[in-house]
Every structure is written in C-alpha cells, then in structure tokens.
Amino acid sequence: MCTEERTQGGGSRGGGSLLLQNVLLEKSKLGSVVVKGMMVDRGGGFARAAAAWGDLASSEGVQTSSLENSSLTSSLLPLSHGNSSSSSSSSSSFTGSASITGSGRESGDKDYSSGGGNHHKLSSVSRASNGSDSSESSCSTLGYGGSKPHKANDKRWEGIQAIRVRDGSLGLSHFKLLKRLGCGDIGSVYLAELRGSHSHFAMKVMDKDSLARRKKLLRAQTEREILQSLDHPFLPTLYTHFESDKFLCLVMEFCSGGDLHTLRQRQPGKHFSEQAARFYAAEILLALEYLHMMGVVYRDLKPENVLVREDGHIMLSDFDLSLKCAVSPTLVKSSAADSHDGGRRAGIPVYCIQPVSCAEPSCVVPSCVGPVGALSCVSPCFVMKSSLPSLLPSFVRKKKDAKNAKAGGTVTPLPELFAEPTDARSMSFVGTHEYLAPEIIKGDGHGSAVDWWTFGIFLYELLFGKTPFKGSGNRATLFNVVGQPLKFPESATGQVSFAARDLIRGLLVKEPLNRLASKRGAAEIKAHPFFEGVNWALIRCTSPPEVPRPFELGMPGSSNNTRAAPTESSHSSGGSYVDFDFF
Numbered sequence: 276m277c278t279e280e281r282t283q284g285g286g287s288r289g290g291g292s293l294l295l296q297n298v299l300l301e302k303s304k305l306g307s308v309v310v311k312g313m314m315v316d317r318g319g320g321f322a323r324a325a326a327a328w329g330d331l332a333s334s335e336g337v338q339t340s341s342l343e344n345s346s347l348t349s350s351l352l353p354l355s356h357g358n359s360s361s362s363s364s365s366s367s368s369f370t371g372s373a374s375i376t377g378s379g380r381e382s383g384d385k386d387y388s389s390g391g392g393n394h395h396k397l398s399s400v401s402r403a404s405n406g407s408d409s410s411e412s413s414c415s416t417l418g419y420g421g422s423k424p425h426k427a428n429d430k431r432w433e434g435i436q437a438i439r440v441r442d443g444s445l446g447l448s449h450f451k452l453l454k455r456l457g458c459g460d461i462g463s464v465y466l467a468e469l470r471g472s473h474s475h476f477a478m479k480v481m482d483k484d485s486l487a488r489r490k491k492l493l494r495a496q497t498e499r500e501i502l503q504s505l506d507h508p509f510l511p512t513l514y515t516h517f518e519s520d521k522f523l524c525l526v527m528e529f530c531s532g533g534d535l536h537t538l539r540q541r542q543p544g545k546h547f548s549e550q551a552a553r554f555y556a557a558e559i560l561l562a563l564e565y566l567h568m569m570g571v572v573y574r575d576l577k578p579e580n581v582l583v584r585e586d587g588h589i590m591l592s593d594f595d596l597s598l599k600c601a602v603s604p605t606l607v608k609s610s611a612a613d614s615h616d617g618g619r620r621a622g623i624p625v626y627c628i629q630p631v632s633c634a635e636p637s638c639v640v641p642s643c644v645g646p647v648g649a650l651s652c653v654s655p656c657f658v659m660k661s662s663l664p665s666l667l668p669s670f671v672r673k674k675k676d677a678k679n680a681k682a683g684g685t686v687t688p689l690p691e692l693f694a695e696p697t698d699a700r701s702m703s704f705v706g707t708h709e710y711l712a713p714e715i716i717k718g719d720g721h722g723s724a725v726d727w728w729t730f731g732i733f734l735y736e737l738l739f740g741k742t743p744f745k746g747s748g749n750r751a752t753l754f755n756v757v758g759q760p761l762k763f764p765e766s767a768t769g770q771v772s773f774a775a776r777d778l779i780r781g782l783l784v785k786e787p788l789n790r791l792a793s794k795r796g797a798a799e800i801k802a803h804p805f806f807e808g809v810n811w812a813l814i815r816c817t818s819p820p821e822v823p824r825p826f827e828l829g830m831p832g833s834s835n836n837t838r839a840a841p842t843e844s845s846h847s848s849g850g851s852y853v854d855f856d857f858f
C-alpha cells in the first residue's frame with residue numbers, strides 16, 4: 276500500500292510485496308545474508324537474473340498512480356462482452372486533481388499481456404483460461420449468478436446487468452469514482468458507485484503503459500483470471516472488468532471495514548483475543564483451501580490483504596502475486612478393511628488414494644463446495660459432528676452409508692477430497708519479508724506449502740501482535756526466517772493457549788515437507804485442536820468478533836478524500852462526458 280506504511284515493533288513493514296527471483300542466500304556469510312540475482316517476473320521466469328533491483332524498489336516503495344496527476348483522454352473502443360461485441364459512443368472524463376478522461380469497454384477475454392511489454396511467460400504457471408473464459412461469458416450473457424451461485428442474490432449484479440442490457444457493456448463512464456481506497460504495486464483502488472444505482476464497488480485501476488513499462492501486464496492478467504474464477508464467501512467477487520486505451524479496470528466487491536492489520540492495531544495490546552484470531556484464521560483457512568482446490572497458490576497472506584466486509588466477515592484480496600498451477604483433486608478415503616483392523620488398531624486411518632473422475636477444478640469444485648460455500652469439501656470432522664449428510668456430495672454419502680453399514684453403525688472416517696497443489700513449483704521470490712517462507716528465501720523452489728507457512732506467521736501476528744522473525748532490517752529478517760528457531764514472546768506466557776502455539780509450531784516448520792498441511796492441505800489444519808468446535812460449514816453465518824460501523828463517505832478518514840461533484844459536459848467529438856472531482 277502506498278498510502279500508509281505499517282509500523283510495528285519499532286520498524287516498518289512497507290506494504291509492498293517482494294517479487295524477485297533467483298534469490299540466493301549466501302549461507303557462508305551468516306549474519307549478513309546477501310540476496311542477489313533478483314528477477315522481476317513472477318512465477319518462474321528464467322533469464323535476466325540481475326536486472327530486477329529496480330522492481331524490488333518499486334514494489335517496496337511508493338507508487339503514485341497516474342490517475343493522481345494526469346488528465347487522460349481515450350476514445351471509446353468497440354464494446355464487447357462475453358464472446359459477442361457491440362459498440363457504443365459514450366465516454367467519460369474525470370477532472371480535478373485526480374482526473375481521468377476516458378472511457379472503457381469490457382475487455383471480455385482480451386489478454387492483458389498482448390498489448391505491450393516484453394514478458395517471458397511464466398514457466399511454472401499453467402493458465403486455466405486460454406482465450407475464452409466461462410465465468411465472464413456466463414456473467415455477461417446470463418447476467419448474474421450463472422457462474423457464481425453464492426452471489427446470485429447480490430443486487431449489484433442487477434445494476435451491472437441493466438447497464439449491459441441498455442448499453443451493451445460497461446466502461447468507466449458508468450461509474451462515479453468517489454474516493455481512492457489505496458494503491459498497490461500495480462494499480463490504485465477506488466470506491467466507485469455505479470451510476471443510477473446505490474451500488475458501491477472497489478475498482479482497481481491499472482495504467483497500461485505503466486504496467487507495460489514495468490513488465491507487469493502478466494501479473495495484472497493473472498490477477499484478473501484468478502478473480503474471474505472465484506466464487507467463495509471469503510474471496511472477492513469480480514463483477515466485471517474492462518479497459519480503456521489507458522487503463523485496465525477490475526470492478527470488485529467493496530469491503531467497507533478496512534483491513535485486518537488496521538483492525539489489529541485497534542485492539543487492546545494490538546493483538547486479537549484467541550477467539551477472534553480463531554475466527555479470522557478459520558475463514559482464511561477456508562479461503563486458502565478453496566484457492567488450492569482451484570490450483571491457486573496465494574503466496575501473499577498478511578493482515579493487510581485481509582479485508583473486512585461490512586458484516587464483519589473477511590475477504591482475502593490481492594491476487595497479483597498468486598501462482599496458478601495445475602491441480603489434480605484427489606479423493607482420499609480410508610479403507611474399510613484397513614480401518615477395521617490395522618489402521619484402527621494403530622489408531623490411525625489408512626488411506627488409499629484415487630483420482631476423482633474429473634480432474635478439472637471447474638468440474639470438481641461446484642459439486643463439492645455445493646450449497647454451503649465455505650464447506651471444506653468433505654471434512655470428516657464436520658460430518659460426524661453436524662450430522663448433515665445431505666450437504667455432502669452423493670458419492671461421499673454412499674461411501675459413508677456403506678461404511679457405516681459395515682462398521683455396524685459406528686462412525687468411521689469419511690473420504691476427504693483434497694487438491695493440494697503439492698507439485699506446483701515456482702522459483703520466484705514473492706511475498707513480504709516477514710512472511711516469506713524459508714524455501715522461497717533459499718531459492719529452493721516452492722509450492723503450496725508456502726501458504727501454510729504464511730498462515731502460521733499470520734496466526735502468530737494476530738495472537739501476539741507481531742511476527743516471529745522480524746529483524747532490525749529486511750536482511751536480518753530473512754536471515755532469521757531461515758536460521759532462527761521459532762520463539763514465542765515470554766510476556767504472552769499464559770495468554771495464548773498451548774493449542775495455538777502447537778498449531779503455529781506445526782505450521783512454522785522450516786522444511787516444507789515436514790510442515791503441517793503439506794500433505795493433505797487444509798484438512799490437516801482443520802483437525803488441529805486449536806480449531807476444535809469450529810463449524811466449518813456454517814462459519815459464514817456465525818457472528819464475527821467485530822462488525823464495522825456502517826460505511827459513510829463522510830466518515831473520518833474518508834472525508835478528506837471525498838468531494839464527489841459530478842457535472843455533465845460534452846466532448847468535441849459529440850461523446851457524452853461525465854466530469855467529476857474527488858480528493
């Protein structure tokens with residue numbers, strides 16, 4: 276984030292995330308760890324080993340959006356949405372200290388990276404979308420809910436769809452930008468109101484030239500592709516996306532409650548209670564579980580990226596550092612025979628592994644996530660405790676019934692579906708110093724286990740108010756992550772339970788293969804005593820620890836940035852312009 280730097284423990288943790296590659300720690304220089312040979316690109320590019328310090332600087336430093344100081348005009352391009360295209364002649368301008376003049380068109384399936392920039396393709400990233408995107412086209416043609424069943428009742432779809440019906444597709448002119456919410460490495464995020472409605476959105480606006488210059492078009496494209504594929508209560512909904520000559524725009528769900536970092540700092544002692552931390556960690560865990568099932572390794576978990584919705588539940592945001600990879604969902608079931616003898620006697624389930632018939636995440640996820648959304652697909656814990664077999668996919672119910680029959684009515688472990696992309700490998704140096712996993716720092720190559728490491732750091736920070744390996748500077752921090760043992764603050768003795776510490780210890784194992792969840796993913800974490808009693812399926816219906824005050828534009832912190840004064844003016848070419856000021 277460029278607007279405010281977080282300070283913690285006397286130091287600052289710049290909001291930017293690292294995006295370097297081929298990082299080598301000179302282990303011989305203990306105490307002065309040298310990070311060298313960095314690369315700009317994400318996801319495992321190969322060449323250009325040294326040239327990326329500039330990118331580190333840009334990702335760590337303040338980036339000023341061109342929106343702040345430029346007045347830009349772009350002509351309206353033919354509109355398209357889904358696989359069809361239409362045209363419109365409307366355009367818009369935003370004037371004032373932050374002004375844009377321009378219009379956009381829905382970009383449909385346009386490849387962001389095609390327009391410029393010389394990017395090497397990410398070798399470790401296999402993109403699910405290859406020119407056509409079912410999510411976008413179904414949203415465009417069906418309106419809403421078609422591909423995002425959990426959001427079908429969301430009124431915001433109606434406004435979006437009404438515009439599509441009336442004008443063909445959406446562009447900048449359809450939105451009133453009310454205030455800037457923040458800016459990240461690749462763009463600025465604005466609170467935007469859909470004209471003619473009272474619907475608010477978060478619009479991420481990225482300057483195409485800047486992206487191309489900094490070779491970040493591919494990141495923007497990855498983020499869009501991932502957002503398009505998501506349908507989960509704790510992940511953002513992408514309502515639409517479009518582009519003008521100058522900008523790429525993502526129109527997402529707006530979270531009015533700020534981020535978890537800010538919320539934590541408002542807590543007594545600047546840390547959450549264990550109960551609150553459990554709630555937030557549980558929701559994040561479900562989001563990560565879903566992402567892994569979709570073949571996405573998130574890689575940038577930190578409280579700053581966890582936004583709080585108006586109802587107090589959370590939303591994990593910011594996917595521009597994520598890795599997309601192939602995933603092969605697997606059904607793991609305990610063998611009935613084994614669980615009757617060997618496995619049971621030994622007190623451990625015996626697993627056999629078989630592939631799920633359809634290995635496509637798009638096929639598997641809807642059927643397993645089903646009507647409860649956040650349900651971890653087939654958590655035995657959930658089923659045994661909740662006795663809600665009807666929520667399970669039918670193939671699971673059949674197995675359960677069969678097993679119960681064999682076991683004479685006793686409850687046996689149920690199959691678990693998991694899709695931990697354990698084979699994913701990236702060499703990129705991605706993340707935020709205090710959250711970087713050791714394998715990333717060492718340049719060993721990394722996979723989904725990095726998310727479980729960051730989950731451990733995240734939980735630690737929620738509970739103790741600081742991260743465990745923070746050093747006096749970034750290098751010291753990296754050194755600590757790799758070489759220092761995990762310690763808990765003595766001052767917190769007695770305040771944080773043994774279960775919480777034990778979970779953190781399991782997650783912050785430096786060797787990724789020995790890390791908790793590295794084999795069966797989130798299911799291993801969910802079964803940990805720290806989460807005992809959590810109703811995974813219905814957590815989104817439970818009361819959050821804190822519900823933010825209803826959002827108003829005039830609220831402290833927003834008033835300075837808000838002076839929305841829309842005025843209509845006309846354009847020499849006859850196009851209709853909508854001018855407004857903000858800031």
Ligand SMILES: Nc1ncnc2c1ncn2[C@@H]1O[C@H](COP(=O)(O)OP(=O)(O)OP(=O)(O)O)[C@@H](O)[C@H]1O
Binds near residue numbers: 457459460593
């Ligand atoms: N959906 C949203 N609702 C409300 N605020 C948002 C939303 N998305 C982003 N923001 C705000 O905008 C800021 C910028 O977000 P963005 O995702 O572009 O970057 P970032 O997370 O700060 O940084 P980076 O992309 O470099 O990691 C965030 O810090 C957050 O404060």
